[in-house]
Amino acid sequence: MMMRMVPIRAIGLLVGAILFAGGASAQDRTAVERQFQSWLQSDIWPAARAKGVSRQAFESAFRGVSLNWKLPDLVPPGSRRQTPKKQRQAEFGSPGKYFNRGSVDGATAVGRQMAKTHARTLAAVERTTGVPGRIILAIWGRESGYGRVAIPHNVFEVLGTKGFMATRADYFRRELIAALQIAEAGHAPEAAMKSSWAGALGQPQFMPTNFLNHAADGDGDGRADIWRSEADTIASIGNYLRHFGWVPGRDWGYEIALPANVSCTLEGPDRGRPLADWEAMGIARVSGKPFPDVERRGEMFLMLPAGRNGPAFLVTPNFYVIKDYNESDLYALFVGHVGDRIQYGVGDFAAGWGAVGGLYRSDIAVMQRALEREGKDVGGADGLPGFKTRREIGSWQERNGERATCFPTKAMMGRLR
Known part of the structure; x- marks a missing residue:
């Protein structure tokens, strides 16, 4: 699904079916x-x-x-x-669970098949929208298993x-x-x-509403049929991402090694810097390859989905365009990662996911409200550790003389409330 402001994961996520009036007669x-x-x-x-x-x-x-x-x-x-x-969704459980072996490998394997089957359509949509076919495929796979999930x-x-x-x-x-x-x-x-x-x-x-505004005809029959036409599905996803600002030529992001002296509180789409500034801090790609020259012409952003308890990334504005499809850092990261696996055959992230998570959403909301009482902007006390919550937790840790990890843990629960 695609919903610009709210995650709609029906495929691949565990959704807590909460009935507020469960005891109603x-x-x-x-x-x-x-x-x-x-x-x-x-x-x-x-x-x-x-x-x-x-x-x-x-x-x-x-x-x-x-x-x-x-x-x-x-x-x-x-x-x-x-x-x-x-509730145990990935956004407030262990982030690493979002990248379980079955989901990643399944989306990659079928995506490679679809890349061959729909090569001409994908190429045409990329020429029209600037959106790489691998990104379209990864979204399609995540949303409906390439149309195979009921x-x-x-x-x-x-x-x-x-x-x-x-x-x-x-x-x-x-x-x-x-x-x-x-x-x-x-x-x-x-x-x-x-x-x-x-x-x-x-x-x-x-x-x-997004169908009415962004569905596109990819097979030339004069209709936009996202139910039965794979070509229309591909064209519609590309059209949506173009509308929300996909920058042709730029990638979505790169896994990096984050030096210990670089604060995790620098994360966020509102704290972008030129690539040269990040490199001056000692940040480099984990692959050892240089960043492409095209990335030097715009801002890049630090993204730490698990704080210092997992992989670190420098992402481009295109990462946040993917988030317009589903408002979740983990969703956008999954899409970018699976797209890279489909096209380039890359392996798992170099850094592993730490043993964090296991918190109730309500536990995180308690921490968020405590930070709000201090006048901090955590993006709302919704129980989801988004980038604003992550970096404010990191700042709280620094104020208390601790090493900033920028992710909520059980050990904080009794102190940050």
């Missing part, structure tokens, strides 16, 4: 269901009609649809949002439920209207309107 749920059906008629139908959706398409979309209480991040009417505890959910059930009572209901309401527009236009057969748990569609896992 059947009677309570029946009352909420009535409210949902009323909302569809009084709110969604007028909004859909204003976008050209017919009554027939609307009724067909919602025939037999009811609330899906198993979806994550639900806040039923009258309840208060709670902080889920038992997408399980009814998109109208998912977006209806989340538009009615999710933590970001307004966002999902807009996506629901867009899904109805897709159905009205006949872009996909009704049976193909399946989605991830967050409402993402088709082989590239586009959210409905």
Whole structure:
């Protein structure tokens, strides 16, 4: 899936299906269901009609649809949002688990086959968009296993439920209207309107608004079919990345050796420097090869997905374009790494992943709130150790006379709260 501001991993990630109203009685749920059906008629139908959706398409979309209480991040009417505890996604578990052998090797092996099968389409899309075929392939593989993984959910059930009572209901309401527009236009057969748990569609896992804005015709038949056409899937991913600023000619990033005297708090897309500045600090590629000359004409950014407990990278603006597809450092790193394996046959990262992770999301949120009380910007107390959280943890460690590692650990829990 592809959702610009939120990760939508239905493929390859463990999603904690948290039910905030898990103890609600059947009677309570029946009352909420009535409210949902009323909302569809009084709110969604007028909004859909204003976008050209017919009554027939609307009724067909919602025939037999009811609330899906198993979806994550639900806040039923009258309840208060709670902080889920038992979640184990890679963003707050061990980062190394995201790069498990099966996922990396599977995406690479099938990606190489797809590179041969679709060589002409990939080359044409790269000429048009500037996006390397290996990056498109890696995204396709991560999102839907190159179209081989079944997408399980009814998109109208998912977006209806989340538009009615999710933590970001307004966002999902807009996506629901867009899904109805897709159905009205006949872009996909009704049976193909399946989605991830967050409402993402088709082989590239586009959210409905992104389909309307970025889907492309790659096979020349006048349609953009991300469900059945592999060429259209390739063209659509390339078109999306071009729209969000892919810089032709530049790579996504390079694994580096980070000297001990270079602070991990220098990480982040807002702390870019010319390559020469990083090299002056002693930073070099782990491969021993020089950085390409093209990278000297723009900024590069330090990226430490596990702080000093894992591989280190200098990345280009293209890394953050990949993040526009899915807002996760690990996702973008997986895509870049698998793309390199597909095309260049590279091996694993030179540095291993340290024994970190195992924290609940709520544990990290406690640390984030403690840092916020000190006036620090951690990017929000969401329980996810993004770059702002990582570097503020590093700064906290430095203020307390410790070696900065820039990653939350269990040992910090009793002290940073």
